[in-house]
Amino acid sequence: MVKLRRRFLGTVLVAALVDVGAPIQPWNALTAAAESEGAGISAAPAASMVSPAVAALLRLARSQADAGHGEQAAATLERALRIEPRNPWLWHRLAVLRLQQGYWDRAAELAKKSSVLARDHRRLLTGNLEVIQAARARISRSNVE
Amino acid sequence: MPRRKHKGGGRRSLYRRLRAWWIRLGLVCLVILGAWVSWIDHRLRVQFDGYRWSLPARVYARPFELYPGRPLHRAEIIGELGVLGYQEAPLIRRPGQYQQTSNAVRLFSHGYRFWDGEESSRVVEIRLHQGRVQAIIDRRNGTQVALMRLEPLEIARIYPHHNEDRILVKIDDVPSRLVQGLIASEDKSYLHHFGIDPLAIGRAFIENLRAGEVRQGGSTLTQQLVKNLFLSSERTLWRKINEAVMAVLLEWHYSKAEILEAYINEIFLGQDGFRAIHGFGLGARFYFGRPLRELEVHELALLVGLVRGASYYDPRRHPKRALERRNQVLALMINRGALTPAVGGALMKLPLTLSKKNRSATSNHPAFVDLVRRQLGIIYDDEDLRNEGLQIFTTLDPQIQRRAEQALRVSLSELERQRRMHAGHLQGAVVAAAIDTGEVLALAGGRDPRYAGFNRALDAKRPVGSLVKPAVYLAALSQPSRYNLITPLYDNPIVLRQRNRAPWTPQNYDKRYRGRMPLMRALAESNNVATVRLGIDLGIDKLQRTLAQLGVSGEIPPYPSTFLGAIEMSPLEVAQMYQTLSSGGFYSALRAIRDVLTKDGQPLQRYGLTVKQVLPAAPAYLINYALTQVVRSGTASSLGAKLPRSMPLAGKTGTTDGLRDSWFVGFGSDVLAAVWLGADDNRPIGLTGASGAMRVWYEVMKERPPAPLDLAVPRGVEWQWVDAPGMARTTPSCPGSRRYPFITPFIPSRHAPCDWRQESDYARAPREFLW
Numbered sequence: 001m002v003k004l005r006r007r008f009l010g011t012v013l014v015a016a017l018v019d020v021g022a023p024i025q026p027w028n029a030l031t032a033a034a035e036s037e038g039a040g041i042s043a044a045p046a047a048s049m050v051s052p053a054v055a056a057l058l059r060l061a062r063s064q065a066d067a068g069h070g071e072q073a074a075a076t077l078e079r080a081l082r083i084e085p086r087n088p089w090l091w092h093r094l095a096v097l098r099l100q101q102g103y104w105d106r107a108a109e110l111a112k113k114s115s116v117l118a119r120d121h122r123r124l125l126t127g128n129l130e131v132i133q134a135a136r137a138r139i140s141r142s143n144v145e
Numbered sequence: 146m147p148r149r150k151h152k153g154g155g156r157r158s159l160y161r162r163l164r165a166w167w168i169r170l171g172l173v174c175l176v177i178l179g180a181w182v183s184w185i186d187h188r189l190r191v192q193f194d195g196y197r198w199s200l201p202a203r204v205y206a207r208p209f210e211l212y213p214g215r216p217l218h219r220a221e222i223i224g225e226l227g228v229l230g231y232q233e234a235p236l237i238r239r240p241g242q243y244q245q246t247s248n249a250v251r252l253f254s255h256g257y258r259f260w261d262g263e264e265s266s267r268v269v270e271i272r273l274h275q276g277r278v279q280a281i282i283d284r285r286n287g288t289q290v291a292l293m294r295l296e297p298l299e300i301a302r303i304y305p306h307h308n309e310d311r312i313l314v315k316i317d318d319v320p321s322r323l324v325q326g327l328i329a330s331e332d333k334s335y336l337h338h339f340g341i342d343p344l345a346i347g348r349a350f351i352e353n354l355r356a357g358e359v360r361q362g363g364s365t366l367t368q369q370l371v372k373n374l375f376l377s378s379e380r381t382l383w384r385k386i387n388e389a390v391m392a393v394l395l396e397w398h399y400s401k402a403e404i405l406e407a408y409i410n411e412i413f414l415g416q417d418g419f420r421a422i423h424g425f426g427l428g429a430r431f432y433f434g435r436p437l438r439e440l441e442v443h444e445l446a447l448l449v450g451l452v453r454g455a456s457y458y459d460p461r462r463h464p465k466r467a468l469e470r471r472n473q474v475l476a477l478m479i480n481r482g483a484l485t486p487a488v489g490g491a492l493m494k495l496p497l498t499l500s501k502k503n504r505s506a507t508s509n510h511p512a513f514v515d516l517v518r519r520q521l522g523i524i525y526d527d528e529d530l531r532n533e534g535l536q537i538f539t540t541l542d543p544q545i546q547r548r549a550e551q552a553l554r555v556s557l558s559e560l561e562r563q564r565r566m567h568a569g570h571l572q573g574a575v576v577a578a579a580i581d582t583g584e585v586l587a588l589a590g591g592r593d594p595r596y597a598g599f600n601r602a603l604d605a606k607r608p609v610g611s612l613v614k615p616a617v618y619l620a621a622l623s624q625p626s627r628y629n630l631i632t633p634l635y636d637n638p639i640v641l642r643q644r645n646r647a648p649w650t651p652q653n654y655d656k657r658y659r660g661r662m663p664l665m666r667a668l669a670e671s672n673n674v675a676t677v678r679l680g681i682d683l684g685i686d687k688l689q690r691t692l693a694q695l696g697v698s699g700e701i702p703p704y705p706s707t708f709l710g711a712i713e714m715s716p717l718e719v720a721q722m723y724q725t726l727s728s729g730g731f732y733s734a735l736r737a738i739r740d741v742l743t744k745d746g747q748p749l750q751r752y753g754l755t756v757k758q759v760l761p762a763a764p765a766y767l768i769n770y771a772l773t774q775v776v777r778s779g780t781a782s783s784l785g786a787k788l789p790r791s792m793p794l795a796g797k798t799g800t801t802d803g804l805r806d807s808w809f810v811g812f813g814s815d816v817l818a819a820v821w822l823g824a825d826d827n828r829p830i831g832l833t834g835a836s837g838a839m840r841v842w843y844e845v846m847k848e849r850p851p852a853p854l855d856l857a858v859p860r861g862v863e864w865q866w867v868d869a870p871g872m873a874r875t876t877p878s879c880p881g882s883r884r885y886p887f888i889t890p891f892i893p894s895r896h897a898p899c900d901w902r903q904e905s906d907y908a909r910a911p912r913e914f915l916w
Binding site: 051052053055056057060071072074075076078079081082085086094106109110112113116117119 | 214292815
């Protein structure tokens, strides 16, 4: 296995994941259209579907994402997932967030996980499918370029 | 050379020439001196400006989350508060105290600035009811709290090679009483002198003459700092001169505040094993268990007193001396007007208020920290890891970790006693992980948790035996046109002739043959012969592919013995394989770290949650269902009997040839744990998976077992009643009929009439029929 060693010089290393405060980048027309048409479901799940703790975290993640702190929002959603690991809504929201951040592969896999857990929930299944399609479109686009 | 003729004039010219020489010499000396001073000056500034103390990396466990509905026993929350240093108190007045009532625990949390959100300090009441958190009430305003987390527990430090340890403080955060104490005790005119204090030196000189020995130094704080930072501790005149010059230069370039801050962070305050305690920030934690800003005046005075001799005045080893010295400092503070005589006098009467020494000198969980370091080592240099004060937030759950360590320690001794084994012969390892997120919750590398030696959880690669069978059966179930859960397999004698190898006759554990049996039962009972036949039907390449999908790296030998687990894996690798299975086919690399921050709390690296679907949902579902049968009626049935409320639980026992390795992996819907037992020298231990590792698993999990497996039927799977031979659809009322899941569309479609004479081949399986 190749070991990566980077010299740490007191500056912040940007590893693959860290949001250094940049706002969530708007991407190209295709995916922007998908987003505006609602790739994924932006509305919150019904109150009956989540516990108060998870509801609070969903709200927090929302505000963090809106303020452009994508990684913080992801961390908050992951915190919610530790409380309800089999809640398909949470996996879906994380998938949508990753899609918005441009992590196509990850977004698709998270959406698949959500779908397996969602079983017959049509709205969620459709939402996840949108995310997967948007991600695949973007991946094949970048392969062509 | 003077000429005798010019006596009078010669002497004058000699004098003049000598004077000229002296002037020249003087000038040269001055130049040399100037060069030397400016060289020191340059060095000093470069060093002081660039001076970054080496700070060890700090490793934290996962923060404890509290929310209504969370399963929680009183003992768990009290235990958590205990290791965080909270103290039970009749009245809650300050952060770090808690109180118990009949149905609740009240606490005053410290609060913490997590990088993904600030947690404020709160006074809360946590109401417990029937093993769960019922409500969390903020006692300051009566509102309900939906979610809160406690400050993270530090579990280890990764030290710089010179083993210095410190907590940096900024001058603005230093209590003024500390500064007053330092000045009163060490350097009365600190604020006025220019680096050295000639008056103080003079006073000291006279004092020492009078006393006949060296009693006082005239060193200023600045000089002490210079000595500690830049110079050796030899006490020569030359060094003293150097020190004086450097002190003056330091004061010339830097402010009193900057120098004081450096001093406060540098001064040596104690030794804890191999770890050297530097600075008042860490001194406060080390002696009083609290942050510097929370200390009372007499506690600050104690720390000031340590400056003169941290070992000599060590309050834990020489409490009387320490008390006297502290009161000396207090007296000096009174003298200087920093304290009124009344207040000072009262403080002097107080006893020492030390905290218990924390076990934080060595890492508390070396095996887990070992995994953390290996995962970090992929990205960070050893130097950076040790010196930059990184803050590493891990996935460790200290409660599970404690139970794992205890289970190993206690159960292994018991097993040795019961089986009359040589004490110390048995070793083991435990890995516990969260199924859907892949977070490593606990990791124990041996029966002695503090021994940071051979980490069996990561490095003991042992044959896995029957643990491999689920992969074989999964490979089969992935071909639903050929195999389903009730496909008949044959436990009949078989001899395998292989090229260049002796013929092999696989045997069951009891050397018997049972004939025909359904696939699911062959797995539940861990039948060897049927498995080998199945594997040969499938082909070794299918197994290799399945194992690779499950995340098993490394070579998989292309021999039939591989079907019975003649492959070597570490407990962590086994846990990874079962993570993929138990999550329904979503591989998530097991990770021990969540976030890495700089010493200032800036995020540096995140290990975010990622998953990858490597198995279709339907066969994953079938195999997990089959593994519940292992616990319900198979080789792990005694576990099922002990944890009835956790059913369905899934698991697999593993036993190797000659009873050298005992394995068990068990999981519910949220947590899985893998346990290995064996001897380091590979001698037989006489324990099967069920009689050895499974017992340890039970000890680890019994206090908080996994949540029951929720086997939600995925799309592509249908349950169906089939008759006893499993050939045809039937109705529930037929004798011997049972329900099984099948992958659509490969469901037995032919309907068969009830055969009332048919006796179930599978008599032991519980029947479900209606009268």
